[in-house]
Amino acid sequence: MKCLVIDDEPLVRRSLLRVLQVRGHQGFEAEDGPKGLAVWRELQPDLVFVDILMPGMSGPDVVSQVLPSLTIRPFVVLMSAYSGEDSERLAADCGANYFLAKPFEDLFAVVDEAIERSGAAKSANVKGDG
Amino acid sequence: MRSEDVLSGPVGTILFSGDDPKGLMREAAFQARLSIRSQLEETSERCLAAFVVLGDDLEQWQLQMQRVRTRYPDLPLVVLIERKTGIDDAALFATAEKYRVQYWVDPQARELVPLFEKLVRLHDEFRSREKSRKELGLRNRQLRDLQSNLEKIVTERTSYLADAERELHSRTQTTRELVRFIKELSQAETIEEILQLVSYEMRSFHEVRPPVLAVASQEFGARLYFQQARGAGGRPATRAVEKNWGSRIVRQMWSSRSVIRTNDVDDQSYLAQEFGRPVARTVAFPLGNRGHTQVPVLIFEHGFDGEKVERFTRFWTVRLEPLSMAIERVFLNREMFSSSRMWETIFDGIADPIAVLTEGHEPIRLNQAFSENTGRRCYEIFAGRSEPCEGCQMQKVLVDGEAAEWQIRRGDRVFRVKSYPIRLSKLTSINHYTDISKGLELKGHAIQGEKMAAIGLMAGNIAHELNNPLTGLRSLAQVLSVDSRFPESVRNDLREIESAAERSSRIIRDLMEFSSAGDHVRALVSINDVVESSLNMIKTALHEHAVNADLLPASEGMIRVDPHLLQHVVFNIVNNASQAMRGAGEIRIRTRLAGEWVETEIADTGPGIPDEILGRIFEPFFTTKAAGQGTGLGLSMSRWIIENFGGTIAALNQKDSNGNKTGAMFIIRLPRARAE
The missing domain is CATH 3.30.450 (Beta-Lactamase)
Known part of the structure; x- marks a missing residue:
């Protein structure tokens, strides 16, 4: 599975990529919104982790801009250090599938859950398509 | 012979009886300026002597002599005897021993003249003596009268002096009694004592009833004091009866009449009405009021007649002024006492x-x-x-x-x-103390609140900034620590890094919760629901300590709070307690109603809170835990939350009877809410 991580915090990107790699997935990264947007369009990943608060362009902005132009709809996980109702609603509004609050208690569990959810979503989509 | 004597007529008379030879007697009488009467008859003239010329007839002579004697018992009698008579001298003298007998031998006038003159002289002497005697008698009488008068005067004077002394004594006695009465009055402190003194004072008067004293003032109303029948111990009990100032009889009693009233119809009807029996005679003494509103009237009911009433009235008239002063003093004292009591009450109030x-x-x-x-x-x-x-x-x-x-x-x-x-x-100084602890506390709270708000704002801002790199740090350390390509020692180090990052995350989470504590939504819940839901969480967290709960019935103890935050507070306190108790211990949670408050008590059996920090445990960033064990925000946040709910939180140490600490106790008070 092709996975993309868009986060301005290099340690977050690297740790996520590591776990994805350990789990046998292909991981890509972008350090801000515009770059993330470009990589997303080019690679058409299956699973995308996007941080909400980034300098220049916010996570929800990236998601809401990219989604309409995609042929394959990926599973989008929005992440934020501000947990709570607002962040979850923000995620839902922009078209993201799931919200993850930082900090992560157990990164492996977090990634596994995201992969599982994306897989379930994909099969649902496939079923829907078929 | 003196010419004036001749001119002044006869100086006396002599009586003559017998034979006057040749008129010798008459001649001699003429010469001696005497008148002569020839019969021995009574006459009013001054007789000097009686002469009897004795003839021969003795019997005749004796008869004559007796006649003279009978008629003039005191008159000198001279018997003239002629020698020629044959009368026995002895017989003669025996018969006439009392008489002067003169022999008349050859009767010559000249013999008689000296005799007559002698008679006149003798008579004059006699008269003179008689006069002296009379004068002496008069003098003596005068002296006796004088003496008698003097004695009378002395007696009168003595009697007067005795009377004066008696009166003086009586006056002294009266004055002394009056002085004693005044002295006793000056020591009387109550109307009752004054009435007893009055009763005692009139002990010498009978037929009089104990006095009635009527006192009135516009301010205090009217009072009637009188002594009743003797009570226990033989002392008359004084009874005071309150009267309505406006009543008719009271107006009569305290009319403007200031004279002593005897048998006054108003007084009598007043007493009759008061005592419920007919009242005979009365005397009422208004005691004067010296410009104050108190108008005492002293009334006696008596059975005296007129004279005794006067005496009784006089007796009291001199005592009215001291009596009036004493009564006035008692009332002034009473007013002063009442006024002093009023100020004391105000002062103490x-x-x-x-x-x-x-x-x-x-x-x-x-x-x-x-x-x-x-x-x-x-x-x-x-x-x-x-x-x-x-x-x-x-x-x-x-x-x-x-x-x-x-x-x-x-x-x-x-x-x-x-x-x-x-x-x-x-x-002297008058010091007024105001407890400003509450104000200072409130001021402290306000400062604390501002501090907390600033901390909250800052925490919110930095939390996100820190959270991001921390998330990466922790996650990467976590990932690398399970990477089997690294030697075990390195992976242990990585696990330490992850643990440190985890603690940092917790601090940030606390900070973020802290910053959002005031923004939560409140709901009407029961304290028991909150505590019970906390208990589940608590029991999982505590392994070695028992938790006992003594809770209110489910329907009571309603409060308006954010239940999650309150759970957080309860959990935080229980967690602290658990950490403080080393080894076995017990945590006791109790909820109860306290007036308008709902109280939650959380007590442990740990070592208690050291006294020196008891006052500081609610300050932000104050902690006794080792670095990394606590943020120092738990209790300050708890207080911030509780105060936001309008409540209070306090910490104290439980002590046994010896004063040793037996654990800490936290008391949370929240306002009791009513369902709307």
Whole structure:
């Protein structure tokens, strides 16, 4: 599975990529919104982790801009250090599938859950398509 | 012979009887200026002597002599005898022994003249003596009269002096009694005592009933005092009856008449109505009022007649003024006492402590809020100190004579003292103490609140900034620590890094919760629901400590809070308690109603909270836990949350009977809410 991580915090990107790699997935990264947007369009990943608060362009902005132009709809996980109702609603509004609050208690569990959810979503989509 | 004698006529008369030879008797009488009567008859003329010329007839002679004697018993009688008669001399003298017998031998006038003259002389002498005797008698009578008069005067004077002495004695006695009465009156302190004195004073008068004293004032209304029948111990009991000032009889009693009233119809009808029986005779003495509103009237009911009434009235008239003064004094004292009581009540009614103090800090007057006056100094009584309170400026106030203000501490309370110099008998200040602890506390809370809000804002801002790199750090350390390509030692290091990052995350989470504590939504919930839902969480967290809950019935103890935040507070306190108890221990949670409050008590059996930090545990960032074990925000946040709900939170140490600590206790009070 092709996975993309868009986060301005290099340690977050690297740790996520590591776990994805350990789990046998292909991981890509972008350090801000515009770059993330470009990589997303080019690679058409299956699973995308996007941080909400980034300098220049916010996570929800990236998601809401990219989604309409995609042929394959990926599973989008929005992440934020501000947990709570607002962040979850923000995620839902922009078209993201799931919200993850930082900090992560157990990164492996977090990634596994995201992969599982994306897989379930994909099969649902496939079923829907078929 | 003197010419004047001739001119003045005969000087006397002589009686003659017998034979006058040749008129010798007449001639001699003429020569001796005497008139002569020839018969021995009675005459009013002054007789000098009787002469009898004795003839021969003795019998005749004796008859004559007896006649003279009978008629003139005191008259000198001269018997003239002629020698020629033959009468026996012896017989003659025996018959006429009392008479002067003169022999008349040859009767010659010249013999008789000296005799007659002698008679006149003798008679004159006699008369003179008689006159002297009479004069003497008169003098004697006069002397006797004088003596008698003198004696009378002396008797009168003596009697007068005795009377005067008696009167003086009586007056002295009266005065002495009056003085004693006045003296006793001056010591009487009540109307009852005065009435007893009045009763005693009139002990010498019978037929009079005990006095009735009527006193009235516009202010206090009318009162009637009278002595009843003797009570226990033989002392007459005095009864006071209140009267309505407006009643008719009272107006009559205290009319403007200021004269002594005898058998006054109004007085009689008044007493008759009062005692429910006919009243015969009365005398009423208005005692004067000296310009005050008190108008005492002293009334006696008696059975005296007119004279006794006068005596009785006189007796009391001199006593009215001292009596009036004594009664007035009693009422003035009463007014003074009442006025003094009023000021005392006001003074004691002031809720703030007030003390009137001398230069030496000795109390003159203290109100109840200050303390009872135990005679010790103000700082000993009020603050339990052995020397003046820190910051005391009383000396300055007394020296400068200007008011001043300072603050003192009394245990954990702070008082503001306002001191004003006043001049009583000595240099004095009046100090007014206001407990400003609450104000200071509120001020402290406000400052604390501002601090907390600033911390919250700052925490919110930095939390996100820190969270991001921390998330990466922790996650990467976590990932790398399970990477089997690294040696075990490196992976252990990585696990340490992850653990440190995890703790940092927790601090940030606390900070973020703290910053959002005021923004939560409140709901009407039961304290029990909150505590019970916390208990599940608590029991999982506590492994070695027991939790016992003593909770209110489910329907009671409604509060309006954010249940999640309150759970957080309860959990936080229980967690602290658990950490404080080393080894086995028990946590007891109890909820109850306390008036308008719902109380939650959380107590442990740990070592308690050290006294020196008891006052600081709710300060932000204050912690006793080792680095990394606590943020120092738990209790300050708890207080922030509880106060946001309008409640209070307090910490204290439980102690056994010996004063040893038996654990800490937290008491959360939240306002009791009613369902709307």
